[in-house]
Amino acid sequence: MSRNLPVNASRIADDIDTLAGITEPEHPWTRRAFSPLFLDGRAYIEARMKAAGLETRIDAAGNLIGRRTGRKPWLGTIMIGSHSDTVPDGGRFDGIAGVIAALEVARALVDQNIELDHDLEIVDFLAEEVSIFGVSCIGSRGMTGQLPEAWLSRVSDGRDLAEGIAQVGGRPDVLMQQNRPDIAGFLELHIEQGPVLEAEKEDIGIVTAISGITRIEITVEGRADHAGTTPMDRRADALVAASQLVLDIRNAAAELARTPGHFAATVGEFRIEPNAANVVPSKVVLLIDGRAEIRADMEAFCRWLDGHVEKLAGAYGVMIKTPNRVSDNQPTPGDAGLLSTLEAACERVGAKHRRMASGAGHDTAWIAKVAPAAMIFVPCREGRSHSADEWADNDDIALGAAVLFEAVREMDKS
Amino acid sequence: MSRNLPVNASRIADDIDTLAGITEPEHPWTRRAFSPLFLDGRAYIEARMKAAGLETRIDAAGNLIGRRTGRKPWLGTIMIGSHSDTVPDGGRFDGIAGVIAALEVARALVDQNIELDHDLEIVDFLAEEVSIFGVSCIGSRGMTGQLPEAWLSRVSDGRDLAEGIAQVGGRPDVLMQQNRPDIAGFLELHIEQGPVLEAEKEDIGIVTAISGITRIEITVEGRADHAGTTPMDRRADALVAASQLVLDIRNAAAELARTPGHFAATVGEFRIEPNAANVVPSKVVLLIDGRAEIRADMEAFCRWLDGHVEKLAGAYGVMIKTPNRVSDNQPTPGDAGLLSTLEAACERVGAKHRRMASGAGHDTAWIAKVAPAAMIFVPCREGRSHSADEWADNDDIALGAAVLFEAVREMDKS
Ligand SMILES: NC(=O)NCCC(=O)O
Ligand SMILES: NC(=O)NCCC(=O)O
Numbered sequence: 001m002s003r004n005l006p007v008n009a010s011r012i013a014d015d016i017d018t019l020a021g022i023t024e025p026e027h028p029w030t031r032r033a034f035s036p037l038f039l040d041g042r043a044y045i046e047a048r049m050k051a052a053g054l055e056t057r058i059d060a061a062g063n064l065i066g067r068r069t070g071r072k073p074w075l076g077t078i079m080i081g082s083h084s085d086t087v088p089d090g091g092r093f094d095g096i097a098g099v100i101a102a103l104e105v106a107r108a109l110v111d112q113n114i115e116l117d118h119d120l121e122i123v124d125f126l127a128e129e130v131s132i133f134g135v136s137c138i139g140s141r142g143m144t145g146q147l148p149e150a151w152l153s154r155v156s157d158g159r160d161l162a163e164g165i166a167q168v169g170g171r172p173d174v175l176m177q178q179n180r181p182d183i184a185g186f187l188e189l190h191i192e193q194g195p196v197l198e199a200e201k202e203d204i205g206i207v208t209a210i211s212g213i214t215r216i217e218i219t220v221e222g223r224a225d226h227a228g229t230t231p232m233d234r235r236a237d238a239l240v241a242a243s244q245l246v247l248d249i250r251n252a253a254a255e256l257a258r259t260p261g262h263f264a265a266t267v268g269e270f271r272i273e274p275n276a277a278n279v280v281p282s283k284v285v286l287l288i289d290g291r292a293e294i295r296a297d298m299e300a301f302c303r304w305l306d307g308h309v310e311k312l313a314g315a316y317g318v319m320i321k322t323p324n325r326v327s328d329n330q331p332t333p334g335d336a337g338l339l340s341t342l343e344a345a346c347e348r349v350g351a352k353h354r355r356m357a358s359g360a361g362h363d364t365a366w367i368a369k370v371a372p373a374a375m376i377f378v379p380c381r382e383g384r385s386h387s388a389d390e391w392a393d394n395d396d397i398a399l400g401a402a403v404l405f406e407a408v409r410e411m412d413k414s
Numbered sequence: 415m416s417r418n419l420p421v422n423a424s425r426i427a428d429d430i431d432t433l434a435g436i437t438e439p440e441h442p443w444t445r446r447a448f449s450p451l452f453l454d455g456r457a458y459i460e461a462r463m464k465a466a467g468l469e470t471r472i473d474a475a476g477n478l479i480g481r482r483t484g485r486k487p488w489l490g491t492i493m494i495g496s497h498s499d500t501v502p503d504g505g506r507f508d509g510i511a512g513v514i515a516a517l518e519v520a521r522a523l524v525d526q527n528i529e530l531d532h533d534l535e536i537v538d539f540l541a542e543e544v545s546i547f548g549v550s551c552i553g554s555r556g557m558t559g560q561l562p563e564a565w566l567s568r569v570s571d572g573r574d575l576a577e578g579i580a581q582v583g584g585r586p587d588v589l590m591q592q593n594r595p596d597i598a599g600f601l602e603l604h605i606e607q608g609p610v611l612e613a614e615k616e617d618i619g620i621v622t623a624i625s626g627i628t629r630i631e632i633t634v635e636g637r638a639d640h641a642g643t644t645p646m647d648r649r650a651d652a653l654v655a656a657s658q659l660v661l662d663i664r665n666a667a668a669e670l671a672r673t674p675g676h677f678a679a680t681v682g683e684f685r686i687e688p689n690a691a692n693v694v695p696s697k698v699v700l701l702i703d704g705r706a707e708i709r710a711d712m713e714a715f716c717r718w719l720d721g722h723v724e725k726l727a728g729a730y731g732v733m734i735k736t737p738n739r740v741s742d743n744q745p746t747p748g749d750a751g752l753l754s755t756l757e758a759a760c761e762r763v764g765a766k767h768r769r770m771a772s773g774a775g776h777d778t779a780w781i782a783k784v785a786p787a788a789m790i791f792v793p794c795r796e797g798r799s800h801s802a803d804e805w806a807d808n809d810d811i812a813l814g815a816a817v818l819f820e821a822v823r824e825m826d827k828s
Contacts, residue, residue: 194643227680229608229773243657257646266641359643
C-alpha cells in the first residue's frame with residue numbers, strides 16, 4: 001500500500017510486534033489481565049506514551065491513561081483507545097491494535113505540530129476480556145461507575161477483584177463514585193473479529209451498533225437408563241433431545257440472521273450427565289450465546305425458544321424448564337454524529353468503508369452509556385479471532401489509525 | 415405370592431437386605447470392587463456359605479467360591495453365581511441377587527437332604543462392573559484364562575490390578591495359567607435391568623444370547639470462531655454436526671431395533687471443545703455404545719455409520735475421521751441344552767417365562783467361552799438399573815431361585 005498517510009505505519013508495526021513478544025512463549029499471544037506479563041506489556045505501553053509526550057496515570061478502575069492537555073480544556077476530553085489484555089492463547093491484535101493506533105494518533109499530532117483544543121486521552125482499558133475473575137470490561141465499566149459492587153468480592157487465585165485492581169494501581173475504595181462527565185467523545189479501533197470486511201474487500205467498518213449479548217441457560221432432564229438393556233423406544237435420552245434443540249436453535253438463528261440486523265446464536269457450552277459410555281444420558285445443560293443488533297430480534301428469538309422447548313420436551317419425553325436468561329444486555333447504537341464524522345474521515349484518507357454491526361462486545365458499549373461513542377473495525381484474516389491464528393495486516397491497521405487521526409481532528413472542531 | 419417353592423424366600427430377602435446395609439451411607443448401594451466395603455460384603459457372604467456347609471476359597475482370579483462335593487466328582491462341577499460388587503450409587507440387586515439365589519439353592523439342597531452327583535460351586539465373581547481399573551468381568555475372565563495380561567499393570571489408587579487381585583486373596587502370579595475344564599455347566603440369575611418382563615407380566619426371562627458390545631469413537635472437527643461475530647452461514651460448528659449425528663444414530667438404531675434380535679446404540683459420552691460460552695465449538699468426541707444380539711445387525715450399523723459420517727461431514731463443512739471401533743465383542747448365545755433345561759424348570763415351578771436377549775454384558779459371556787452356560791432374568795421395577803432406584807421384588811427373585819434349583823437338579827442327572 002502506497003497511500004500517503006498522516007500516521008507512521010512502521011511505528012505501529014514495531015509496537016504491536018514488541019507487545020506480541022511479551023507473551024507466554026508456549027501460549028502465543030497470551031497476556032492475561034492481572035498477570036505479570038500484562039504488567040510488562042503495560043510498562044512498555046506507558047514508556048511509549050511518555051516518549052510521545054503524554055502524561056500517564058492509572059485511574060481508579062485500573063485503566064492506563066496517557067494525557068495531552070488541550071488549548072481549551074473546558075471543552076472536555078476526546079478519548080481514544082482499547083485494551084491490551086488478551087484471551088488465553090490468542091489476541092495478537094484483539095485490543096492492542098486499538099491501543100497502539102490511538103497512541104499513534106497522539107504521536108502523529110506531535111509530528112505534525114498539531115495542538116488540539118480538547119484534552120486528548122489515550123486509554124488502555126483494564127481487563128476487557130473475561131478475566132480470571134469471570135467478568136469482562138472491568139476498566140470501562142469501572143471508569144464510568146457501572147461496575148457492579150458485588151463483583152469486587154469475586155475471588156480468584158487467592159485474592160478478590162478489588163485487590164486485583166489495587167495491584168495494577170487502581171483505587172477500589174473510590175471505584176463506586178467514578179464518573180467521567182468530561183468525555184466529549186470516545187472512539188475505539190478494533191479488529192473486526194469476523195470475516196465480512198475481508199470477504200467484501202472493504203478497508204473500514206463503521207460500527208452502527210454493538211450487539212446486545214444475551215446468555216440463556218437450558219436444562220434438559222431425561223432419565224438415566226442402562227444403555228445395553230433399555231429398548232430404543234422406552235428411553236428419555238437427554239442428549240437426543242438436546243441435540244434436536246441445538247439444531248433447532250441454529251436454524252432459528254440462521255433465519256433471523258437473514259433479516260436486517262446482525263443476529264447470531266451459538267450453543268458453546270454443553271455439559272452432559274452422567275457422561276458414561278453405557279448409561280443413557282440423564283441431563284444436558286446448555287448455554288446459548290445470543291447476539292442481536294436489533295433488540296426485537298432477541299425478543300422474538302426468546303419467545304420462539306420458550307414455546308419451542310415445551311413442544312420439544314413433549315416430543316422427546318424429557319423435561320425442559322423455561323429457559324433462564326442468565327445475562328441480558330441491550331444493543332448499543334453508535335453515536336450518529338460520530339458515525340458521520342468517521343465516514344467523512346474515511347473519505348478523506350481514501351478508505352473503502354461500510355456500515356456494519358459489531359457482533360462482539362466492546363469497552364465502547366460501556367463508555368457509550370455516558371458519552372458519544374463509536375467504533376471502527378479493520379479487517380482481520382479469515383475472521384479468525386480469540387485464536388493464535390488471529391492476524392491483521394499492518395497496512396489495514398495503519399489506515400484505520402489514519403481514519404482515527406482524521407476523526408479526532410474533526411471532533412476537535414466542534 | 416403363595417406358591418410353594420423349593421427355596422426359602424425370606425432367607426433370600428434377609429441376605430439381600432443385610433448386604434444392602436453394607437454400603438456407603440450417602441451413596442446407596444455402593445459396594446465397589448476392591449474397596450473395604452466390598453471385603454465386608456464378601457466376609458458376610460463367606461460366613462453364610464460356611465453356615466450352609468460349603469467349603470470356601472478364593473481362586474487365583476479373586477473369585478469367592480463355596481464348594482459342596484458331589485457323589486461322583488469325576489462328572490465335573492455345576493457352577494452357579496453372579497457378582498457382589500456394584501456400580502457407584504447403584505446396584506442393590508444387580509449381581510447380588512444372583513449370588514444369594516445361588517447360595518439359597520445350596521441351602522435348599524441341604525434342607526431337603528438332597529445330594530448331587532456333581533460337585534456344586536457357588537461363585538461370587540470379582541469385579542464384574544467396570545471398576546477403578548477401568549475394565550469389567552475380571553473374575554470370570556481370570557478364572558478361564560481370558561484376562562488380557564496387559565490389564566494386570568493398569569494402575570489406580572497407587573496400585574495395579576495385579577496388586578488389587580492379590581489384596582482380595584487372588585494369585586496374580588498364576589493367573590495366566592487358569593483354566594476350568596471341570597465346569598459341566600454354569601447358570602447365572604440376574605435382574606433384567608430392562609423393562610420387558612415387568613411390562614409383559616412375565617416371571618422369568620430365558621436368555622437366548624448376551625448381546626455383543628461394540629464401542630465406537632467418533633471425532634467431529636470443526637473450526638473455533640468468535641460466537642458473536644461469525645455469521646451463521648460461515649461456521650464449521652462441530653456441535654451442530656455432532657448433534658445431527660446423535661439424532662441419526664438414534665434413528666438408525668431404532669430401525670434396527672424393530673427387526674428381529676435385540677439392538678441398541680447409545681451416545682453416552684460426549685466431550686466438546688473448547689466448551690466456552692462465546693466460542694463456536696471446534697471439536698466433539700463422542701462414544702457410541704452398540705449392542706447386538708445378531709452380529710449382522712452390528713455389521714450393518716457400522717457400514718451405515720462409516721458411509722453416513724462422510725455425507726454428514728460434507729453437509730456441515732466439518733471433518734469426521736472414519737469411526738474407530740475401540741472395542742468389539744461378538745454376541746454369546748446361551749447353551750441350547752441349558753435353555754431347554756431352564757424352560758422345563760420354569761414349567762415345574764409354575765413360572766411364566768419367555769425367551770429374550772440380554773442387552774447387558776455378564777460374567778456368563780466369559781464362562782460360555784469354555785463351558786455350557788446360560789442365564790435367567792428376573793423382573794426389575796421400571797427397568798431401572800445402575801441407579802439407586804433399582805428395585806426387584808423378593809418374590810420374583812425367590813421364584814428365580816426356585817427355577818435355578820430345579821435346573822441344577824436336572825443338570826445333575828446328565
Ligand atoms: N471483543 C470481544 O471479543 N469481546 C469479548 C466478549 C464477547 O463479545 O464475547
Ligand atoms: N450387567 C451389567 O450391567 N454389566 C455392565 C456392562 C454393560 O453391559 O454395560
